[in-house]
Amino acid sequence: MPEHGIDAARRRAPFGARLRAAMDTRGPLCAGIDPHPGLLAAWGLNDDAAGLERFSLTVLEAVGEQAAAVKPQVALFERHGSAGMAVLERLLAACTEAGVLSIADAKRGDIGSTMAAYADAWLRDGSPLAADSVTLSPYLGYESLRPALDLAAATGRGVFVLGLTSNPEGASVQHVGSDRSVAARIVDAAAAENAGARTLGSTGLVIGATVGSALADLRIDLAAANAPILAPGLGAQGATGEDLRITFGAAYANVLATSSRDILKAGPDRSALREAAARTLDGLPQP
Numbered sequence: 545m546p547e548h549g550i551d552a553a554r555r556r557a558p559f560g561a562r563l564r565a566a567m568d569t570r571g572p573l574c575a576g577i578d579p580h581p582g583l584l585a586a587w588g589l590n591d592d593a594a595g596l597e598r599f600s601l602t603v604l605e606a607v608g609e610q611a612a613a614v615k616p617q618v619a620l621f622e623r624h625g626s627a628g629m630a631v632l633e634r635l636l637a638a639c640t641e642a643g644v645l646s647i648a649d650a651k652r653g654d655i656g657s658t659m660a661a662y663a664d665a666w667l668r669d670g671s672p673l674a675a676d677s678v679t680l681s682p683y684l685g686y687e688s689l690r691p692a693l694d695l696a697a698a699t700g701r702g703v704f705v706l707g708l709t710s711n712p713e714g715a716s717v718q719h720v721g722s723d724r725s726v727a728a729r730i731v732d733a734a735a736a737e738n739a740g741a742r743t744l745g746s747t748g749l750v751i752g753a754t755v756g757s758a759l760a761d762l763r764i765d766l767a768a769a770n771a772p773i774l775a776p777g778l779g780a781q782g783a784t785g786e787d788l789r790i791t792f793g794a795a796y797a798n799v800l801a802t803s804s805r806d807i808l809k810a811g812p813d814r815s816a817l818r819e820a821a822a823r824t825l826d827g828l829p830q831p
């Protein structure tokens with residue numbers, strides 16, 4: 545195997561360019577694949593690896609073509625141990641096969657030496673868990689993510705770094721800072737990473753759809769970051785498409801709106817899932 549799969553990466557356009565093309569063609573929806581135990585039960589599936597696999601592949605097959613990307617939530621596979629992680633491997637391979645971009649929502653972050661191993665797991669060609677991109681937590685220091693940022697760049701993959709999360713507790717860490725807030729510094733760091741990108745950069749940010757006036761209050765200029773913005777919080781957490789447009793303003797064209805439970809609760813019927821995804825897309829204002 546070539547080191548870090550660099551040969552395959554040469555054939556692959558950068559993640560930001562691939563995501564931009566998918567968003568322009570399919571619209572800005574990211575469909576979350578979150579196999580919560582309650583949803584498995586509601587779908588008439590067992591809370592085991594077989595139920596997980598049926599659930600995940602049904603979502604991919606039903607709504608994959610309507611979505612610019614899908615986002616499997618790793619914890620909901622991990623809670624099934626090795627059998628759950630094997631399902632996740634097969635799901636990620638099925639995404640590649642179907643031509644649907646994947647975001648592994650693993651929220652990884654660690655000291656540099658260990659971070660290199662996480663990067664290897666999610667971003668290396670040939671890794672069983674290789675995804676098109678992975679969510680990262682920068683709260684051990686943005687630069688501790690360097691092994692993942694570098695490997696993503698080398699293999700044409702992407703990352704989404706948590707900036708302002710959708711949960712109310714996030715503010716107690718992300719809003720602090722005497723001059724520039726923690727979140728503003730994370731956005732600045734991502735912007736520097738994306739500076740040379742010809743289209744959309746490949747270092748994305750996670751900014752919740754629910755953050756309200758925080759971007760303005762913290763003087764964060766998201767549009768300048770040229771980053772794909774993963775915006776969770778639609779539907780189940782209360783945000784609407786109109787909230788996204790108001791919250792993100794000039795950066796709205798770079799927003800990938802993500803919804804999980806609000807779409808998934810329509811299953812297991814495939815046409816009901818497709819209708820729920822279409823309704824979510826229809827609720828997103830044009831940029």
Ligand SMILES: O=C(O)c1cc(=O)[nH]c(=O)n1[C@@H]1O[C@H](COP(=O)(O)O)[C@@H](O)[C@H]1O
Binds near residue numbers: 679708751780802804
């Ligand atoms: O990184 C994420 O995806 C994420 C960040 C964040 O700030 N808030 C957030 O809800 N998420 C994820 O987005 C999904 C939201 O799910 P629903 O609330 O069901 O749409 C879950 O998988 C969360 O883990």
